[in-house]
Amino acid sequence: MKRRPTAARYLFPEMSLNRDNPWLTSPFVLPKVGAKKSGLSTFELCAGGGGQALGFEQAGIEHLGLVEIDKHACETLRTNRKHWQVIEHDLRTLDGSTFKGVDILSGGLPCPPFSIAGKQLGQKDDRNLFPALIRLVDQIRPRAVMIENVRGILDAVFQDYRQYVGLELKKLGYQPGWKLLNACDFGVPQLRARVVFIAVRKEYTEHFSWPEASDIVPRTVGEVLHDLMAANGWKGAKFWSQKADEIAPTVVGGSLKHGGPDLGPTRARQAWASLGVDGLGIANDAPGREFVGMPRLTVRMVARLQGFPDNWEFVGSKTQAYRQVGNAFPPPIACAVAERLKACLVGSRKRIRVAG
Numbered sequence: 001m002k003r004r005p006t007a008a009r010y011l012f013p014e015m016s017l018n019r020d021n022p023w024l025t026s027p028f029v030l031p032k033v034g035a036k037k038s039g040l041s042t043f044e045l046c047a048g049g050g051g052q053a054l055g056f057e058q059a060g061i062e063h064l065g066l067v068e069i070d071k072h073a074c075e076t077l078r079t080n081r082k083h084w085q086v087i088e089h090d091l092r093t094l095d096g097s098t099f100k101g102v103d104i105l106s107g108g109l110p111c112p113p114f115s116i117a118g119k120q121l122g123q124k125d126d127r128n129l130f131p132a133l134i135r136l137v138d139q140i141r142p143r144a145v146m147i148e149n150v151r152g153i154l155d156a157v158f159q160d161y162r163q164y165v166g167l168e169l170k171k172l173g174y175q176p177g178w179k180l181l182n183a184c185d186f187g188v189p190q191l192r193a194r195v196v197f198i199a200v201r202k203e204y205t206e207h208f209s210w211p212e213a214s215d216i217v218p219r220t221v222g223e224v225l226h227d228l229m230a231a232n233g234w235k236g237a238k239f240w241s242q243k244a245d246e247i248a249p250t251v252v253g254g255s256l257k258h259g260g261p262d263l264g265p266t267r268a269r270q271a272w273a274s275l276g277v278d279g280l281g282i283a284n285d286a287p288g289r290e291f292v293g294m295p296r297l298t299v300r301m302v303a304r305l306q307g308f309p310d311n312w313e314f315v316g317s318k319t320q321a322y323r324q325v326g327n328a329f330p331p332p333i334a335c336a337v338a339e340r341l342k343a344c345l346v347g348s349r350k351r352i353r354v355a356g
Contacts, residue, residue: 045107049324055334253326
């Protein structure tokens with residue numbers, strides 16, 4: 001039964017020690033999720049459906065504000081956390097001075113400028129918000145920055161642009177670094193590689209380390225979704241769950257230019273079909289008792305595969321809700337990186353010396 005695919009220590013070996021990544025992983029054990037408030041605060045950009053925000057909350061970091069332009073995603077955030085200050089605004093015209101002095105500036109900038117599906121136009125794409133990020137860092141001057149994006153941003157074609165972003169933040173007093181992390185290494189039942197960009201003020205540089213892959217082996221799609229597939233009494237649910245014996249391929253969220261919700265292009269749908277899932281669309285409900293054939297996933301099922309808790313509610317139509325889920329940064333991996341930022345900024349790491 002295949003769960004986590006075997007891979008090299010670094011999916012991009014050339015990114016391990018060069019100027020793009022000044023930090024290595026550290027072997028200390030992460031504290032329990034959400035055990036105590038850290039006293040740290042974050043201001044989040046492009047918060048979407050709340051995956052990264054939830055991960056930061058689980059790490060005990062307080063949200064002072066969350067910016068999102070999509071009205072449905074804003075309602076999702078407000079519905080789940082009534083005390084959060086959700087700001088529905090275009091990042092390119094946002095004045096961040098109100099949040100000057102926040103500890104961490106976090107977020108997930110739009111991925112299409114750097115994704116293959118988005119044609120990788122990079123800085124020429126009007127959806128590229130790295131210039132807005134640099135401006136806001138200058139305005140707010142946080143102690144640390146954490147931004148998530150697609151793995152395509154590490155492609156050679158963007159090397160100069162990565163260096164440009166890093167240089168601009170170095171001018172502001174930060175040490176930047178890029179790292180490719182995979183959600184399945186943090187217990188998420190999905191092969192989901194995402195790039196995390198970190199920049200910390202130079203006085204904290206030596207205290208940061210990337211999160212190490214956890215010992216948690218992700219469950220298979222069948223194990224994760226069996227109860228949801230069987231919710232309407234489907235007779236074939238047990239057999240289906242036994243056949244769906246691998247972790248999920250990458251969930252694709254799509255964009256506003258895309259049509260209705262589905263699980264991706266032809267190659268992605270073939271991968272889902274090998275798990276007994278029809279990837280041509282998203283279902284409104286679980287299969288009925290007498291259903292025959294390959295079932296489609298519901299929004300709630302996909303949310304589980306992304307690491308969201310079942311009590312996290314997504315607002316909007318099926319298409320709008322699915323986009324929030326599919327484009328999210330899985331909470332468990334966001335929490336793992338947030339824990340490292342917390343250790344870096346508050347000095348909570350414990351170094352144990354062994355007598356020799």
